[in-house]
Amino acid sequence: MDFELTEEHRLLKETAYKFAVREFAPVAREYDREEKYPREILRKAAAAGLTGIVVPEEYGGPGAGFFELALITEQLSRVDLGMGLVVVGATFGAENILFFGTAEQKARYLPPLVEGRAVCAGAFTEPDAGTDITAARTRAVADGGDWVINGGKMFITNGTVCDFMVVLCLTDPDQDKAHQRFSLILVEADRPGVMRSRIHGKMGIRATDTAAITFEDVRVPRENLIGARGRGFYQLMHFFDCTRTMVAAQGVGLAQGALDKTIRYAKERLVFGRPLAENQGVQFQLAEMATRVELARNIAYKAAWLTDRGEVDPALAAMAKYYAGETAVWVADKAVQLHGGYGYIDEYDVQRFYRDAKILEIYEGAKEAEKLTIARRLL
Numbered sequence: 568m569d570f571e572l573t574e575e576h577r578l579l580k581e582t583a584y585k586f587a588v589r590e591f592a593p594v595a596r597e598y599d600r601e602e603k604y605p606r607e608i609l610r611k612a613a614a615a616g617l618t619g620i621v622v623p624e625e626y627g628g629p630g631a632g633f634f635e636l637a638l639i640t641e642q643l644s645r646v647d648l649g650m651g652l653v654v655v656g657a658t659f660g661a662e663n664i665l666f667f668g669t670a671e672q673k674a675r676y677l678p679p680l681v682e683g684r685a686v687c688a689g690a691f692t693e694p695d696a697g698t699d700i701t702a703a704r705t706r707a708v709a710d711g712g713d714w715v716i717n718g719g720k721m722f723i724t725n726g727t728v729c730d731f732m733v734v735l736c737l738t739d740p741d742q743d744k745a746h747q748r749f750s751l752i753l754v755e756a757d758r759p760g761v762m763r764s765r766i767h768g769k770m771g772i773r774a775t776d777t778a779a780i781t782f783e784d785v786r787v788p789r790e791n792l793i794g795a796r797g798r799g800f801y802q803l804m805h806f807f808d809c810t811r812t813m814v815a816a817q818g819v820g821l822a823q824g825a826l827d828k829t830i831r832y833a834k835e836r837l838v839f840g841r842p843l844a845e846n847q848g849v850q851f852q853l854a855e856m857a858t859r860v861e862l863a864r865n866i867a868y869k870a871a872w873l874t875d876r877g878e879v880d881p882a883l884a885a886m887a888k889y890y891a892g893e894t895a896v897w898v899a900d901k902a903v904q905l906h907g908g909y910g911y912i913d914e915y916d917v918q919r920f921y922r923d924a925k926i927l928e929i930y931e932g933a934k935e936a937e938k939l940t941i942a943r944r945l946l
């Protein structure tokens with residue numbers, strides 16, 4: 568067993584962290600307030616080698632693994648979760664093309680993601696189907712050489728800014744087994760009948776784009792099917808088993824960022840004539856925060872490492888995601904508390920971290936769903 572990062576890993580971490588400090592830190596507060604981000608950030612991230620890193624060389628990427636992606640995700644989230652998601656989430660959903668797509672689909676859709684020229688969205692959740700994704704009703708019907716899609720998706724990251732999306736569709740509603748009724752279909756965002764509206768007023772990750780999408784008689788060619796018909800649910804579960812580890816890395820990064828800021832603040836802030844950090848009660852809290860961050864990091868790294876070895880472990884990925892999400896919420900709460908009144912106003916970043924953290928317990932599987940996955944393994 569070797570816990571040492573390689574020189575390349577250390578360099579990658581440093582590159583990602585410096586990029587985030589340079590590009591996110593000065594603007595994160597403004598983008599959070601105004602619910603926006605400039606698309607240009609993706610070009611810059613691509614130039615720094617931070618986009619599409621799991622894409623193989625033959626499709627323009629560096630062919631790195633999910634472990635390397637976790638390192639990047641962690642470092643970006645340490646500075647700002649929302650902007651970090653803008654960068655690493657620009658490929659969200661496209662992993663399905665990588666895992667299950669044809670050579671033609673990979674050659675067409677993956678290179679622009681690596682170059683920061685395109686954005687993908689993964690459109691799975693519906694207004695009445697989230698945790699129970701088998702309740703999804705967006706219907707794709709084969710008609711001549713096309714699929715005709717009708718229905719609607721909800722809470723889709725990158726929904727109004729994406730160039731294409733991977734959509735979970737009901738293609739075989741008559742199958743006895745609910746899990747065999749779905750397929751994943753690629754839909755270009757400019758197809759007639761695709762209607763997208765941005766959702767405003769999020770609690771956190773406010774710079775990111777989140778949208779409701781409606782499909783009204785949207786026609787896409789039959790070859791836009793990803794993988795085999797009727798396998799969409801199973802493909803999606805494998806995809807989530809890989810990408811949940813990235814949500815865990817987001818949690819680790821956010822929690823580390825909140826801890827860093829709190830340590831700095833506790834050393835500077837004077838209470839009763841001495842630095843806050845000299846109080847043992849404060850030291851206990853910092854120690855607990857650091858311990859939880861380290862635990863979360865270790866599970867997340869292990870889950871990502873197993874994924875790259877081709878030994879994806881759904882229960883471990885679920886543990887990583889739920890524990891890191893809870894850790895981020897818990898650590899951010901402590902960070903605000905230790906900043907006192909200053910922690911409550913947006914001039915201090917911990918306020919944003921506190922709001923941002925909550926999404927980590929909800930998206931890509933609410934933490935209760937993760938615990939069910941773990942319990943299934945145990946029982």
Ligand SMILES: Cc1cc2nc3c(=O)[nH]c(=O)nc-3n(C[C@H](O)[C@H](O)[C@H](O)COP(=O)(O)OP(=O)(O)OC[C@H]3O[C@@H](n4cnc5c(N)ncnc54)[C@H](O)[C@@H]3O)c2cc1C
Nearest residue numbers: 689690691692696697698722723724929930931932933935
């Ligand atoms: C900012 C944001 C970005 C998102 N991005 C995307 C995206 O890009 N693509 C996408 O497809 N979706 C996305 N989502 C949707 C997200 O994945 C869903 O919101 C999430 O899966 C929960 O589904 P739901 O909201 O329908 O909650 P529900 O399924 O209605 O569940 C509500 C709550 O009940 C609890 N719960 C549910 N089931 C159980 C159970 N069996 N036992 C115990 N408790 C349970 C959980 O606490 C859960 O939070 C995003 C959501 C947000 C808010």
